[in-house]
Amino acid sequence: MLVQKLAERLQPIFNHLHENPEISWNEVETTKYIKSFLKSENLKPKTFENMTGLYVDIGKGTPRVGFRTDMDALWQEVDGKFQANHSCGHDGHMTVALGVVLLLKDLAPTLPGAVRIIFQPAEEKAQGAKAMVEQGVVDSLQFLYGAHVRPLVELKDGTFAPALHHGAAKLFSGKIQGVEAHGARPEEGKNAIEIASAIIDGLKRIWISPTEQASIKMTQLHAGGTATNIIPANATFSIDARAQTNATMEVLTSGFEKVITAVSMMYDVSIPYQVDAHVAAAQVDDTAKMILKEAIIDVIGEENCAQEVITPGGEDFHFYTFLKPQLKTTMLGIGCGVTPGLHHPNMVFNQDRLSTSSVIITRALVLTLEYLEKGEKL
Known part of the structure; x- marks a missing residue:
């Protein structure tokens, strides 16, 4: 009643x-x-x-x-x-x-x-x-x-x-700052798309215990202009990370930071990034x-x-x-x-x-x- x-x-x-x-x-x-x-x-x-x-x-x-x-x-x-x-x-x-x-x-x-x-x-x-x-x-x-x-x-x-x-959820966004070049001379440039590919490959190598639910992946990538014969210097990207616990999210975050540092050093480029959103578990x-x-x-x-x-x-x-x-x-x-x-x-x-x-x-x-x-x- x-x-x-x-x-x-x-x-x-x-x-x-x-x-x-x-x-x-x-x-x-x-x-x-x-x-x-x-x-x-x-x-x-x-x-x-x-x-x-x-x-x-x-x-x-x-x-x-x-x-x-x-x-x-x-x-x-x-x-x-x-x-x-x-x-x-x-x-x-x-x-x-x-x-x-x-x-x-x-x-x-x-x-x-x-x-x-x-x-x-x-x-x-x-x-x-x-x-x-x-x-x-x-x-x-x-x-x-x-x-x-x-x-x-x-x-x-x-x-x-x-x-x-x-x-838990965490959303990152960043920018790849490479070097533009002619498509016929790729060795003179630093291809933002190839650098983004290296980041994606690195994310796949972040080890998480199989008993934990987690994922981290690139969900947006924007690079290049209308011309297809130019090595693109710059790109923007977004990363979506998910974890069932805050401790696992810390592991993903640390792994992401190491990937960015490693790729930056490997290609000798700057990859500034920021955390756009963070939701605790x-x-x-x-x-x-x-x-x-x-x-x-x-x-x-x-x-x-x-x-x-x-x-x-x-x-x-x-x-x-x-x-x-x-x-x-x-x-x-x-x-x-x-x-x-x-x-x-x-x-x-x-x-x-x-x-x-x-x-x-x-x-x-x-x-x-x-x-x-x-x-x-x-």
């Missing part, structure tokens, strides 16, 4: 957020909407002077437990037109968070502590979590939970997982996972509690633990029948699972407060 009543309250919220998507760092109206909603519930949201996003505390004292949701939409082509589009489920995640707010507000007089609900911008840019850490939003927290809708290939509709093991805390699993079972039964999900996709949420190793985190996997898949322009999912997710997260937050309180008494 609680879930059904909450679902009725959340439906217009989801509709508004879904119909008004905003891309990373431009979540201006979304921030205003959430702020207005929280104020209408007699809460005191806190915003930032130099960025979008906000947070709100519920309960007494300094918050040591939190829940984070992402806010931004993707910019993609939908039915022939480029536009902001919530094809990653962040509209649903925000709806879940506001459902948690409503439930916690009713429980506030009896809560054994305070909870912080964080509305984070720029997840899709892998920048929002870092910004929140820099703002000190998680400094007082010991536990932080997140949530993400999952495709059918990972979770059956109506089931929920107590942990999402996202992988999940570092799931066992206690947080145990608490979330208990909450899932309490709300919907053990038969609907799925196994932990290992997924190659990336998630900005994990930068909280990457930057604050003492923070205990895990993410709720929401089995809601995402089809055709995440980031598909026409992605849809079962919205009935949002209110259930709010109840599960709320239960986990309360259990965590009780866990901390019990620890203090021992």
Whole structure:
């Protein structure tokens, strides 16, 4: 009955957020909407002077437990037109968070502590979590939970997982600065395409244990002009690296750096590069996972509690633990029948699972407060 009543309250919220998507760092109206909603519930949201996003505390004292949701939409082509589009489920995640707010507000007089609900911008840019850490939003927290809708290939509709093991991702871009020459005299030049080929060959030789999931490959290469009888001097390239753990990503990064150094020396050319994006892998805390699993079972039964999900996709949420190793985190996997898949322009999912997710997260937050309180008494 609680879930059904909450679902009725959340439906217009989801509709508004879904119909008004905003891309990373431009979540201006979304921030205003959430702020207005929280104020209408007699809460005191806190915003930032130099960025979008906000947070709100519920309960007494300094918050040591939190829940984070992402806010931004993707910019993609939908039915022939480029536009902001919530094809990653962040509209649903925000709806879940506001459902948690409503439930916690009713429980506030009896809560054994305070909870912080964080509305984070720029997840899709892998920048929002870092910004929140820099703002000190998680400094007082010991536990932080997140949530993400999952495709059918990972979770059956109506089931929920107590942990999402996202992988790490790192994107590099660089420039090869060779020497141009006539096609008839290649020995006088330094061919950027041949140098790029050497880089590709070197990447293939980075050794990773067969027990680890990882890959590194060149995904873009632009070299030469319209003339086909000129040895091209310059080229730009992009490298995509993926690993299931942060330790393996460090191995890939070190290997990439050695390849660039070796090829630069072999051809006596300059190959400057930079890291364009970096997403940390999940570092799931066992206690947080145990608490979330208990909450899932309490709300919907053990038969609907799925196994932990290992997924190659990336998630900005994990930068909280990457930057604050003492923070205990895990993410709720929401089995809601995402089809055709995440980031598909026409992605849809079962919205009935949002209110259930709010109840599960709320239960986990309360259990965590009780866990901390019990620890203090021992």
